[in-house]
Amino acid sequence: MPFCFRLGRYAGIAAAMATLLLGSSCATPVSPDAAARLQQTAGLIEEVKAFGKSLGIEPTAALSRTARQGPVLSMLWLWMQREGTLALNAPMDIRTAIGYSAETQRVKVEQIYRVDGYSVYYRQGNEFADSRSVATLGFAEEPIVRRVKVILHEDLHGDSNFALPWEIEEAIVTPLGSLAAVEYFRWKGDERNLQNALTSVGEERQGSKELNALVARAQVIFGQERIDAAKQKVLALVSEYPVYQKQFERQVRGQHAPTVLEAKLSHDLAYYRYFDSIAGLAELAPNLKALIGDLKAIPANTTHVAIDEYLRGLRNKYNAIAN
Numbered sequence: 001m002p003f004c005f006r007l008g009r010y011a012g013i014a015a016a017m018a019t020l021l022l023g024s025s026c027a028t029p030v031s032p033d034a035a036a037r038l039q040q041t042a043g044l045i046e047e048v049k050a051f052g053k054s055l056g057i058e059p060t061a062a063l064s065r066t067a068r069q070g071p072v073l074s075m076l077w078l079w080m081q082r083e084g085t086l087a088l089n090a091p092m093d094i095r096t097a098i099g100y101s102a103e104t105q106r107v108k109v110e111q112i113y114r115v116d117g118y119s120v121y122y123r124q125g126n127e128f129a130d131s132r133s134v135a136t137l138g139f140a141e142e143p144i145v146r147r148v149k150v151i152l153h154e155d156l157h158g159d160s161n162f163a164l165p166w167e168i169e170e171a172i173v174t175p176l177g178s179l180a181a182v183e184y185f186r187w188k189g190d191e192r193n194l195q196n197a198l199t200s201v202g203e204e205r206q207g208s209k210e211l212n213a214l215v216a217r218a219q220v221i222f223g224q225e226r227i228d229a230a231k232q233k234v235l236a237l238v239s240e241y242p243v244y245q246k247q248f249e250r251q252v253r254g255q256h257a258p259t260v261l262e263a264k265l266s267h268d269l270a271y272y273r274y275f276d277s278i279a280g281l282a283e284l285a286p287n288l289k290a291l292i293g294d295l296k297a298i299p300a301n302t303t304h305v306a307i308d309e310y311l312r313g314l315r316n317k318y319n320a321i322a323n
Contacts, residue, residue, distance in 0.1 A: 038066040041140040048151045056292045060158035061131035073132045079267045080118045084227040087266035119262035129157030145196045153177030167270040174271045175278040208275035210241035231258045284318035
């Protein structure tokens with residue numbers, strides 16, 4: 001049956017989610033072939049974490065075990081943003097996560113709707129920056145470039161690496177994880193996956209540029225139009241940004257686009273606002289380890305205004321070194 005709930009403001013989320021707290025607390029039984037894939041992924045994880053340390057990325061316990069070694073904890077993440085607004089210079093209005101003991105495929109969320117005054121975007125997954133996150137069979141079957149990026153991304157979230165406000169930390173960690181994956185495949189001498197990783201970074205850079213341009217236009221429209229009309233105009237604009245459009249449509253499939261819009265744009269901004277800028281710095285920096293070290297020096301109480309200035313300062317520093 002469809003999953004839906006009504007939020008008057010945002011009370012009652014936990015009660016509405018109670019049905020998701022299902023499943024066993026035991027490790028997942030798997031077939032011999034699946035066990036072999038999990039074992040291979042466990043070896044990959046160990047190697048990638050060790051490589052990350054050579055770049056100054058301190059490893060964490062996230063994804064350090066497989067579903068054969070511990071229970072699977074899946075997450076349902078919800079991001080909510082007041083209709084007609086975008087989280088440009090402030091955190092998103094509401095973000096929350098609900099954990100449940102089941103593979104994500106076993107609990108399907110059909111739709112979330114009728115959220116009074118809010119746009120809402122949701123996502124389900126098994127990979128997150130917590131020791132309870134284990135490598136599932138689904139993760140083991142992902143393309144290797146994505147697996148390497150995720151392992152490095154979640155380690156970068158460790159407090160010994162970054163402990164920044166969520167919407168800023170994600171925007172720093174996301175490009176660094178992708179750039180570190182490129183270096184991993186270069187270190188391995190794996191030319192095919194190196195090219196795949198480089199292509200992925202190029203697409204993410206273009207998507208970052210398109211997202212920032214779209215958000216700038218959307219902010220103006222939301223300031224000038226009534227909410228319903230503004231939503232339709234902004235949704236129509238998405239097609240002018242083909243790389244971002246592909247990501248947007250894939251990730252909101254099954255969700256109601258007008259309900260999702262402001263939350264989705266704000267969520268993506270938290271991940272990709274600085275992607276192109278940081279990838280550009282990586283081209284100027286002496287090496288990725290130096291860039292990671294410099295970004296680790298960002299003060300814990302930073303703001304978007306301060307980050308913009310900090311990144312400009314790094315660009316000037318690296319240009320001076322090059323000259």
